[in-house]
Amino acid sequence: MIIVMKAHATAAEIGEVLNLIEEQGMRAHISRGEERTIIGVIGDERHLDPQQWTALPGVEEAMRVLRPYKLASRDFQQKNTIIDVNGVKIGGDAVVVMAGPCSVESREQILETAHAVKAAGATVLRGGAFKPRTSPYSFQGLGEEGLKYLAEAREETGLPIITEVMGVEDLDLVCEYADILQIGARNMQNYPLLKAVGRTNKPVLLKRGLSATIEEWLLAAEYILSEGNYQVMLCERGIRTYEKMTRNTFDLNAIAVLKELTHLPVIADPSHGVGKWQYVTPVARGAVATGADGLIIEVHPDPAHAWSDGGQSLTPENFARLMDDVERITHAIGRRLLRSRDEAAHIAA
Amino acid sequence: MIIVMKAHATAAEIGEVLNLIEEQGMRAHISRGEERTIIGVIGDERHLDPQQWTALPGVEEAMRVLRPYKLASRDFQQKNTIIDVNGVKIGGDAVVVMAGPCSVESREQILETAHAVKAAGATVLRGGAFKPRTSPYSFQGLGEEGLKYLAEAREETGLPIITEVMGVEDLDLVCEYADILQIGARNMQNYPLLKAVGRTNKPVLLKRGLSATIEEWLLAAEYILSEGNYQVMLCERGIRTYEKMTRNTFDLNAIAVLKELTHLPVIADPSHGVGKWQYVTPVARGAVATGADGLIIEVHPDPAHAWSDGGQSLTPENFARLMDDVERITHAIGRRLLRSRDEAAHIAA
Amino acid sequence: MIIVMKAHATAAEIGEVLNLIEEQGMRAHISRGEERTIIGVIGDERHLDPQQWTALPGVEEAMRVLRPYKLASRDFQQKNTIIDVNGVKIGGDAVVVMAGPCSVESREQILETAHAVKAAGATVLRGGAFKPRTSPYSFQGLGEEGLKYLAEAREETGLPIITEVMGVEDLDLVCEYADILQIGARNMQNYPLLKAVGRTNKPVLLKRGLSATIEEWLLAAEYILSEGNYQVMLCERGIRTYEKMTRNTFDLNAIAVLKELTHLPVIADPSHGVGKWQYVTPVARGAVATGADGLIIEVHPDPAHAWSDGGQSLTPENFARLMDDVERITHAIGRRLLRSRDEAAHIAA
Amino acid sequence: MIIVMKAHATAAEIGEVLNLIEEQGMRAHISRGEERTIIGVIGDERHLDPQQWTALPGVEEAMRVLRPYKLASRDFQQKNTIIDVNGVKIGGDAVVVMAGPCSVESREQILETAHAVKAAGATVLRGGAFKPRTSPYSFQGLGEEGLKYLAEAREETGLPIITEVMGVEDLDLVCEYADILQIGARNMQNYPLLKAVGRTNKPVLLKRGLSATIEEWLLAAEYILSEGNYQVMLCERGIRTYEKMTRNTFDLNAIAVLKELTHLPVIADPSHGVGKWQYVTPVARGAVATGADGLIIEVHPDPAHAWSDGGQSLTPENFARLMDDVERITHAIGRRLLRSRDEAAHIAA
Ligand SMILES: C=C(OP(=O)(O)O)C(=O)O
Ligand SMILES: C=C(OP(=O)(O)O)C(=O)O
Ligand SMILES: C=C(OP(=O)(O)O)C(=O)O
Ligand SMILES: C=C(OP(=O)(O)O)C(=O)O
Ligand SMILES: [Mn+2]
Ligand SMILES: [Mn+2]
Ligand SMILES: [Mn+2]
Ligand SMILES: [Mn+2]
Incomplete structure (x- = not known):
């Protein structure tokens, strides 16, 4: 100092x-x-x-003259952390795509979406069962019922699942079902929750707080790491700025900065980062071109009837196009896209 | 719409x-x-x-064309909500001042501070036992031990106490001791916590999120109200902006706006709102002149040795001066300052 | 460094x-x-x-470890700078109020408003003849014609006038009429303009840029000072944040900070700072309670028909109430309000 | 409405x-x-x-329900505007790269840099002769001398030049030398300047204001267009946010949004957008992958001795690597990179 x-x-x-x-x-x-x-x-x-x-x-x-975090720092660990989720390796050479609806709405909806995103090549299925909604009058998630449908979708497709946990009191329940624990933007500084997930052995995707600095974000990761759980990914999902033409401002710089400062994998969420479906694919391309190790994308079979975040959800068709676009970008930067093995569609190299 | x-x-x-x-x-x-x-x-x-x-x-x-909140709105209730905390009325004519250390550090520290702030006229004692700290390497609060010291300070001084609750899992414990539950800025959108405090019968001070809009803040209050707890105060504690010469940007406008939109009491926290002790008193004067119903102020007997937020804490002497300044402002706007009855010092009208 | x-x-x-x-x-x-x-x-x-x-x-x-500005700093000059504008002293004990329409619209409009604000006690008349409008399709100001009407209003009322200069090419013209040169928020970093006004002998009101830091603002003042013009006032007019319920976020902290860092007078513009007429008076009270040396307020005889900024303009009646409110605040902090001598209305002490 | x-x-x-x-x-x-x-x-x-x-x-x-701009809108003109600068076509299929030092410092420096960026494939030379510097104590640019050196560099290399004009009073002079007029971020709302460049026949690169909304930016373009000059490009150079680990926050979303809303070419400036040289290339890749029509990059032969913006300037070697990276990205998205014809180095397709 x-x-x-x-x-x-x-x-x-x-x-x-x-x-x-x-x-x-x-x-x-x-x-x-x-x-x-x-x-x-x-x-x-x-x-x-x-x-x-x-x-x-x-x-x-x-x-200060020193970085206030330690375990999260590249000074502490030079080599990239690679997290293995049922065989899907995150943080290595291959770019990984997680996809699925914002919310689990029904058994049919999640099964249909799971098959669709797998067909397009996604390797992890997303879907929220506990939803942090701005208004108490909005749909709050199906809770455990949603988790069960997710588990069924995993069984049918083989895709590991990522789902949000909103409180310490739900952690055991969510751990029974989830392969990756999602900590939402609104909970990035929910310290009891960070400590609690730090004591599990589940991989964690830690979303950047609504207006968290990169340093605060790394310190939030440090809370988890310092409890003994080293399987943490950082997810850039846009920050709050004065610009209102987009839902958030996707902070591309943060991806470049994090790849220098930390060994943890960096995931981009363009769906929340821009908030309008027609911009999701171009922003996804940009995030991967800059260096993101993965993407998390909201996909819905019928966005206009989605129970949350319909306006930013891709249809399965548009998602398949995103996958092809992103695959070409990965080749341009000397990486590759991890694609589900039994997918049908494929682009010519 | x-x-x-x-x-x-x-x-x-x-x-x-x-x-x-x-x-x-x-x-x-x-x-x-x-x-x-x-x-x-x-x-x-x-x-x-x-x-x-x-x-x-x-x-x-x-x-949207309608305000998305309902119970919190002045359209729903015209008259100001007045919250009675052991006889201290918040939201009425008199301006109320809550004061005390950022963190409870020891029995001696909180007792000494409690007596000092009471002597200066404060009518509620603040002090954190569970602390949301940006770094895992910072002091995290004394936990239940701290709550016990707070209770002892209440017994000695008669001042009701306000203290932060950080998670649903601690709520019962905190309720045993607290007169007012503080929801911290980092938890303004911790929806399970909001719902849980909404099911208690304790008054709640809901801090504005680090970069919450006024509308999101009122919707957070709506979460509490819609569970049946109507005793909610809103606390402006500064928002995050690009300006770094102060810790946060105290949003004075929000006080004027809230007094129009909602019937809930509005409290100002200039300590966190500006983050440097020498600016706390002028900003406190401004907040009250604009229309705040109360203040919450960090006071420490020895700020340089405080375990948190020392740089923004007033000494008891400076706090006494703040009280006198603020009292004059209340008179200028046709209100009065609620002062602890047995205090020694007094200003000439 | x-x-x-x-x-x-x-x-x-x-x-x-x-x-x-x-x-x-x-x-x-x-x-x-x-x-x-x-x-x-x-x-x-x-x-x-x-x-x-x-x-x-x-x-x-x-x-950096040193402040990058020098002449603007209190280390350079301890004593407050007091600027004398035709006998109106700005920066001293008395709080000064400048008022008038956003734009000069016609001879009648500016004369009527000038008499009205003088009657309420204002001591400087504001009015824009060159207007920086976001859209090219909005009214751009009357130009020299507006300046002439302002001069006529000064002659009739004795009030000195403040008006904006938008470019070096208009500076000589504006100097012929203005008593105070206003540099608008959008021009705070128009460095050729700052240097040029620094070479005049006119008092300058330098508005804070739309999202200028306090340090950049003081450096903008330093541009003027370093050219030899020491008569600079700083005007806080709100900054840009994510909050959209108000036009800008009035930065009250900045007033407290500036009174410590600089000897230059600090003026508050709550009209642009909040952007809705019903909040102007409470925010004006707050600004003065915190320590502003003056106010600049938009007043229009018929706000709904104003050619710019009608929604944030006070009627003469509301402005008279603001003056009384503010006067009481000045007394509460041991200052006084400078009021036009021949005004009719007066408040009881 | x-x-x-x-x-x-x-x-x-x-x-x-x-x-x-x-x-x-x-x-x-x-x-x-x-x-x-x-x-x-x-x-x-x-x-x-x-x-x-x-x-x-x-x-x-x-x-409002309508977009407040008209000529800049895709509703007004569906087809992309293509601007021809001495044969360099901007806004078409090929991505164009402008490069050079932040400031022209000397004849030798600009000639050396011009040759270096041309060798790497840049097709437009940048360099500031009039510099908007935050502090009056910083280097302010060589003025006309700098313009002459730029002209000499153009003669030697054949590269058209882009340089900033800071005020109406300098416009004729700058027009004598410049092929593209740069309007700096601090002047995006300098309306007299916008109107004046709108009356020239020079292509204009309009930088986004420090915290301008996309809508304000398009309205600033509208000022130029509505004076009759249709050759306007929009340059995203990062916006001001609370994040301080980077100089600005490069708004990738804005590129996707603008490509939908307007027919004008969109250029990305990652140098100012991120402010640290090591992040410039990854952010440049991201901008092009998302859809930018061009890049403007600061390059200096000896960044540690640069008179401005050294910390964000690439060496010629690093710039050559950026060009190769970006070329691969253009192919991945079905575009190509416009490269100077006589350049030496080349990447394999
Ligand atoms: C709520 C979500 O995200 P965030 O926490 O980033 O807002 C989500 O992933 O659906
Ligand atoms: C942590 C505190 O406040 P906030 O939640 O506003 O940061 C506090 O009151 O000490
Ligand atoms: C345009 C004005 O102000 P600002 O420059 O602060 O926006 C004004 O005073 O009317
Ligand atoms: C000053 C420059 O840019 P900006 O106007 O974007 O800050 C520049 O290009 O060197
Ligand atoms: Mn979502
Ligand atoms: Mn504190
Ligand atoms: Mn105005
Ligand atoms: Mn530069």
Whole structure:
């Protein structure tokens, strides 16, 4: 940490800062510039709070110099983490696509969609049974019934399933069914939930909070990792900005940044990232071209009748086109697309 | 809801929209303009999702015309809700001040702070025992031990206590001790938690999410209200913007807007809203001058040694000055400040 | 400036940084921590660009430690700058109110409004003759004709006038008429314009850019100051955020921050800051309670027929009420409201 | 436009709205719902201001239903606009790359860079002679001297040049040299400048404002188009958000949205969009994969010694790699990369 003193800070004020540094078990390194005295704090600053120092008179500002996360960092682990979900490897060479409806609505709907996304080549099935809805008057998910339908879809198609868990109290139940636990954007800083999933052995897809910084997001991952669960993927799903022509602003930069800062796989969710179905495929192409290790896409057999997120859901036909588009992009960047083995359609290389 | 068709929408496309409206049990009202056909949807649109309609070909946009919340709205209840917490009335004429440390750190710390804030006139004691910390390496709160110290401070001072509950699994425990349940910014859209506090009979202070819109915030309140708990206060604590010279951007406008839209009491938290102690008092004055019904202020006997949020905590002396400043503002706007009865200090009217 | 090296930066990489520091005529101060080497740059860093250093291999980050502005800073001038506009003193004890229509629309409109705002106590008349409109199809201002009507209104009422200048090419013309030059939000970083007004001897009201940081804003002021014009006021008029229930988000914090960082007067524009007339007065009260030195308020005799910004304009009656409200606030904080001498109405103390 | 009345709006209030609609030469269409009366305004609403209507009592909200721009819209022109700059066609099948330093620093620097970017295949040379710098203490550009060096570089390489014009007063001068006029982000709403470039016959690259909405940006283009200059390209260069790990947030969504809404070519500037050189190439790939018609890239022979934007500038070697990466992406999406004819290096198809 670096502590910048005010222009006219007194020797006594500087002394108080030095005392506090010592109390915290750290060492100080003083540098007197022309206009300011700067104090470097030497030691592991991760448990320090920069804000605290500004409580002392004479302190103008305190700034971290180390990244506050550790286990999530590439300094800690150079090699990419590869997560194996029933044989589907996420974070390696091949780009993985998860697809399915926003919500599980019925047995028929999820089975039909599961077959459709598999036919197009998806290797993981998505579907929410517990839904975080902005309004209490909106459909809240089928709960355990939805989980059962998902399990049936897995049995029929062989696709592993990803589904959201919204609270510690539902975790055991969701773990009985899910292959990957989805932590929703609204729960990225639900710390009891992060700790609890950190104590399971399930892979976790951690969505970026609605307006989380990349650093906060990595610290949320760190909550899970530091409980012992290393199977964490980060999912960029758009952030909140002033622009309202799209539901969120898909932060492409974050994909490039994360691939540098962390060894964890990075997944892109263009469906929530843009919020209108006609833009999902172009944004998906962009995300993969930049370096995303996978995609999660909302697909619905009849979007206009979807119980949630219909306007951003692809039909199976459009999803099949997305898969072909994305496959060409993976080749252009020297990767490949993982496709379900028994799929029918195929593009010419 | 209003559905705007594309410039060249066909009769068949318009027909599909009309069908879907009918299916949903609503009535349509068509208006053909020079460049666009507009379709009004008549009926209670609160359970409709504007996004869904854009899944239909030929639809350009769909917009709500009704507020999506109901119980929280002034259309539903004209008169201000007044919440009585052990005799402290919140939402009425008198402005109420809650104060105390960010975190309960020890028995001594919370007792000392409780006496100090009471002496300055505060009528509710704050203090967190379960703390939502960005980093897993930061102090996470004393848990039940902290709740016990809070209860002891209440016994000694008579001040009711407000403390945060972070998960459904802790709710019963927290309810045993708390007079007001605080829902933190990071949990504003933790819907299972909102529903659960909605089934208690405890007053709730619902903080605005880190980047929640006013509408999402009122819908979060609606989750609580619609479960039967009408004792909800809304707490503006700053929103996330691009400006980094302050921790958050305190949204003063929101106070004026909420006083028009809702009957629920509005509380301001300038401590988190600005994040630096020297700005807390001026911002507190501004919030009350605009119309806040109360304040929640972080106070610590020794901010430089606080275990969280030291840089934004007032010393007891500075807090006493805030109380005097705020009292003068309340008089200027025809209100008054509720002050603890046995306090020593007093300002001349 | 502080340069943070990467964890595994080599000696050669550190050497290159030291060379570049020397080349720039600065001195280096090295501090080797446990995980990182940190290099302090000693000397006037104001002409350095932190981004530049990250072009060197081995550099992780570079951060300023000094404020990049100088003349605008309280370190440079402790005492508040007081600007005298034809006898109206801005930045002193008394709070000053500027008022008038968004646009000058006609001779009658501006004369009527000028008399009305004077009667309510305003001491400066506002009105735009050159208007920065989002759409080319909106009214663009009367130009010189508008300036003439403003001058006539000044003659009739004695109120000095503030009006916007939008380009270097209009500056001489506007200077012939204006007592205060308004630089609009969209022009806060129009650097040729800032330099040009810096070479006039007219007081300048510099609006905050639509999403300018406080630091960028002070640097924009520095452009004017460094050309020799010291009569600059800063006007907070709301910033752009994700919240759309108000036109902008009025940044109350900025008022508190600026009163600490700079000696320049700080003016609040709640009209643009909130964008709906019914919230203007409460936000104006808040701004003054926090510490604004003045207000600029849009007033129109017939808002529904205004040619711009009607929805946020106060009627003369509502404006008179704002003046009384604000006057009470000024007393509560130990200041006073400057009121036009010959005004009729008055509030009881 | 749609006008939503308040729940308890009176017949007289509705009457006033109808009168105002008639006054404006529009027709009204009333729809009485269960909770609200909604009034549709029929006619060309582009010159109406939604805010104005909220000045009337009883009005809750007014919303546009038409896009406020016209000439920029795909409804007005279906076919993509193709701009021919000395034979370089922008907006057609081939993706075009403009490259060069942020600032022209010297004759040698711009000539060296021009040759280098041409060798790598760039077809337009960029370089700023008038620089909009946040601080008055930063390098402000070489002015006309810089333009002369650019012209010399064009003569030597045959590359057309793009350079920024910052004010109406410099426009004639810049037009003497430039092949494409760049309007910088800080000037996107400099309306006198937009009108003036609209009266030239030079192609214009209009950068998105620092926090401009897509709609405001299209309206800024409309200012130029409506003066008669149809050769406008839109350049996404990142928007301002709360995320500070990157300089700006590159808005990938905007590329997909613009390709739908407008016929104008869309250019991506990943250099300013991300602000750190190591992320420029991945973001460039993403932008092209999504649908950008071109790129503008900062390249410097010695980034650590650049006079501006060194940290985000590519070396010529890295730029050559970007070109190869991007070429492969263009093939994957069925387009091609326009490359300078006499370039040496080439990738295998
Ligand atoms: C709710 C979802 O996503 P998010 O949490 O990103 O909003 C979802 O995946 O359906
Ligand atoms: C954590 C707190 O607040 P918030 O939830 O507003 O961040 C708090 O009150 O200490
Ligand atoms: C256009 C105006 O303001 P701003 O520049 O703050 O938008 C105005 O004062 O009318
Ligand atoms: C200043 C530049 O860009 P922008 O206007 O996008 O900031 C530039 O291109 O160097
Ligand atoms: Mn969804
Ligand atoms: Mn706190
Ligand atoms: Mn205005
Ligand atoms: Mn640049």
